[in-house]
Amino acid sequence: MKINVAILGSTGYTGAELIRLIDNHPHFNITHLGAHSQAGKQVADVIPSISGHISSMTLAAADSPLADDIQLVFTALPHTAAAESVKKALNSGKKVVDLSADFRHQTHITYQQAYGVAHPYPNLLNDAVYGLSEWAREKIRSAKLVANPGCYPTSTLLPLIPLLQAGVLDDKSIIVDSKSGASGAGRSAKTNLLYCEINEGVSAYGLPRHRHAWEMEEWAKELGLKEVQVRFVPHILPMSRGMLTTLHLSGRDTASWHSLLSETYANEPFVRILPEGSLPSTKFVAGSNRCDIGICRLNEHDAVIVSCIDNLIKGASGQAIQNANLMLGFDESMGLPQHAQWP
Amino acid sequence: MKINVAILGSTGYTGAELIRLIDNHPHFNITHLGAHSQAGKQVADVIPSISGHISSMTLAAADSPLADDIQLVFTALPHTAAAESVKKALNSGKKVVDLSADFRHQTHITYQQAYGVAHPYPNLLNDAVYGLSEWAREKIRSAKLVANPGCYPTSTLLPLIPLLQAGVLDDKSIIVDSKSGASGAGRSAKTNLLYCEINEGVSAYGLPRHRHAWEMEEWAKELGLKEVQVRFVPHILPMSRGMLTTLHLSGRDTASWHSLLSETYANEPFVRILPEGSLPSTKFVAGSNRCDIGICRLNEHDAVIVSCIDNLIKGASGQAIQNANLMLGFDESMGLPQHAQWP
Amino acid sequence: MKINVAILGSTGYTGAELIRLIDNHPHFNITHLGAHSQAGKQVADVIPSISGHISSMTLAAADSPLADDIQLVFTALPHTAAAESVKKALNSGKKVVDLSADFRHQTHITYQQAYGVAHPYPNLLNDAVYGLSEWAREKIRSAKLVANPGCYPTSTLLPLIPLLQAGVLDDKSIIVDSKSGASGAGRSAKTNLLYCEINEGVSAYGLPRHRHAWEMEEWAKELGLKEVQVRFVPHILPMSRGMLTTLHLSGRDTASWHSLLSETYANEPFVRILPEGSLPSTKFVAGSNRCDIGICRLNEHDAVIVSCIDNLIKGASGQAIQNANLMLGFDESMGLPQHAQWP
């Protein structure tokens, strides 16, 4: 029997990716698609990439109630709007994977620092589990609410946590230089996101401190067991999907880092440590739920680590499904692509 | 139980796509991957997009024999080289889907006109079934050898055949203006295929008569039951995947064309006729096995039809699997993506 | 001494290109830059590609009066808004090159058919000269108002006019299949023009009859001396600049077409006829004011002609300057790039 599922905020890029992946999932059945301004239209009118049965489903208004038989809700809404929907869904006994930033923080204080607004439901923060799947499996299995990590933190924390836990990193030298495809900026009509403004150019943004820096530091401390400061610089690139994070790191015993990461992730279906000296490309993960990681030692003290994800899959909708699989007791990799779509 | 499968020519773009899709197919099991110059390497060394178990399989030399328990062979080799491998595989009792041009023609004469070389095994031409899945299902089911159609002919014949059969087209006015992503040109190291040569530019090529023009005319006659001449102009575009074909057509009773196509393809899982006046984009089929078709009537006599496919899926590896499903008695859409990966 | 120049509508893509090119022109001096919503800002705030002295000029409000010493005005405004500014500038004795569609038509009737609105100043239509520079030089030299041609008509008429004049074309078989970079769609914030919507995809648009079809037919008749019907299908491509038009033509004596075009354009600085059988790429004209044309004969009756321009230069701002040079008595190619920026 299939689990009935709702997706709220289904017509942005992560919403569309949720529809595509969940419609192919053997145990999930989409019965509700919420949309803000597009309510009343059919799926295929707004997302023509979706075909078959699901494509003629009518998009529900944002405030349209969820049927009782829906057990699982994905919220892909802007922050603060998401919190409202999450609260309602939890109140009616449903499990929730929230793809917004609303429940990613441990306290309402860091949330406010990062997002500049007061948290609407600070009491709910304690109930949320931070869904970096590889590092919170047990908690996720029993969670009612999973806060799906941001794309930049996912690509940063996966390589970082084992090194932090091993205590081989200098606390203050964590430099995170990330490069993201344009889909990370969302689907709203802004001049600076027009094709001709993004195409054939690269720029940094979000300085001096991007919102995701708080999330990185908070979970580096919690999961890596070490207080750190990150210097994080994101860039936007002329490509639709993909995120590459270059970590410029210092510490001790860099010769051991490759085996440290290799052993940590040896049995993970979605984390691949490349042979020492090999470097990943976003092109080889785009379309998959994988994170590929390359380690290059510069000398005894310095190393460069490069990690790649598809920002819409492992960085958003794919990890959300990975978490939902855990919450519902399914095989963690169910319905998730392991191979990239290449070229 | 799974069917053991070989892929010959597995490290080009269509080969890589075959590996990705077949490794996800519930009833196929890849046990042999042939490669020319890359033999001895592991899959992930040459195609890092492939992960998991299959990625550590060793690539076999081109002349490496196929195990007896292999029942199905996909050949994704250059023309004439393919014919050799096809013949060997057939001789040892295996079923074959050939993605090359070697068995797409009805006679060795058109083959020689189109490809400029004598056919190595003209006697085998009669045994091959032209695998335009939607129009040759019954023959494909019982075929030992299926010749997988070219990408341009697939995108052209699907919209054209119903109109030809209905007798509503002027014979001499079939103008086919196609636009293809660069992956159609293959993975060989040529200066004119370098990133900087293709990027930010568009050009026509293959004039005065591209090889696929013969294939289009031959099968338009056989499947559309009407002798026609196509004027075919292909273009290469700055994108990796996707093919759009614009048909500039004249005939009679254009008002009926939309319903004619809609009815013909009403129950097809991989052909979608858009609402009248709507036009497709390759972006909405890339990553899927679909062909999206839009019809726009200009007046009583003239109409424009636009069809879109992913050149590597419905135009190559996806249709090959669709044909293999038919040959082996599986559900035709098994293992094939219906939604596009968007954006 | 330099001529003082104003640009109205200076912050769109064609406006930016006018600033870049005119600021490099030896005889023009920009003294007024009008902008709609951006008035009060400096040039470099809105168009950071512009540097040096001009970059700190303040953008004037749309209704800000033009100084008396301005002799020449370029209007790069939306249609109907342009007409207002043109009228005002003419009334105060200035010469005008209008890049909008407002004065491209011979009668207010075709204008209304094409643009769906009544022409605000139909009496002015007779005063305008259609600025297809190569075909209206003498009239342009003495014009007060030049209507700069649309990009699609420019790429279509340049190859077509000599054939029409020679009477070698079938009237009814003029099929124009154009492919344009995304900058042609302008700089307004629309969801369908976002990077992720345009990137890696191609689609047709503007059917059944794009506005430029009227312009093509009107000037084909006037300049080519022959009434024709075009079947015009434009496509938008994932690239910023460049326009390729594929003409599928029938007629008589196709063997003579190459020399006919070669002789016509032998001494033109901005039209290049490629050797017979060679085909142009937009990549080789982008950044230049050139139109490259390739002719490929299919048989006695049919031929394909492909023309390429940079839609923002020969298709807009470059041709505008070419016309301004003529109007002011300068060398026609002054300040205009002949080489493309490649790669």
Place this chain on the structure above:
Amino acid sequence: MKINVAILGSTGYTGAELIRLIDNHPHFNITHLGAHSQAGKQVADVIPSISGHISSMTLAAADSPLADDIQLVFTALPHTAAAESVKKALNSGKKVVDLSADFRHQTHITYQQAYGVAHPYPNLLNDAVYGLSEWAREKIRSAKLVANPGCYPTSTLLPLIPLLQAGVLDDKSIIVDSKSGASGAGRSAKTNLLYCEINEGVSAYGLPRHRHAWEMEEWAKELGLKEVQVRFVPHILPMSRGMLTTLHLSGRDTASWHSLLSETYANEPFVRILPEGSLPSTKFVAGSNRCDIGICRLNEHDAVIVSCIDNLIKGASGQAIQNANLMLGFDESMGLPQHAQWP
């Protein structure tokens, strides 16, 4: 009177850019174009972006002698091959701007470390002036041989030198994270440079130590007067042109850095310091000879500096012409574009 000029290695991307820019230069006259494998062809056969008179010039063989009246030679050849041509040209009394790496190093030892081969003419190294135009004007004016800097060092040293000279940087914390368009990898036919391999992906390369790291350190010491170690990680991006370098820096008194850079470069035509907090994009320098620099202070000790150039212009052919202008006594900015071609 014009200076006769030769370009050796004229058919790669930097060679093509030299032809384009020099053909527009008011005081230079190209009379010799050397090419390796393409000798005997006309310019337009190999670089169709070039039009007009120069396009029909015949490419000379690599060993074809230079006429006596040639005063200036640009060598855009692979390293070691360049040294041969440079020596010959110097011997016959010509001035040379060498765009290869052959004369960029102060000693043959660092050359060998960086390039892995012995320097063919170590005695010539002392005669060469390192042509970072803004920092070596006086020496360049009297030089016979100018070694044109690498693209990565140019984008790194321009922002770095003033800070090094001011003594505000920590020596060991210079992290250089660069992002380059694909044209930097050259025009040779390699599988990894094919359109489909580069498009829609980003990757790091050249680790653990890219050749340009030696060049950066050597000239940081010489021009910045301070011994430093750089940790340099270059990335290749899906765009043709443009280079962005992100400097992650620590030191003291970061609040003063913006004014320090602003004052240093206040009168430079080709270096633009953006307002504090503003960040540059490669899109706004591509097509120009500019370097745009943005400074963002993180705290008292840490700052991020981002610099952008067009790798083929300020990073290669444009700076070469800037240097040639100095060597020949012309205005330094003659023939060089200040505005970017946008979009």
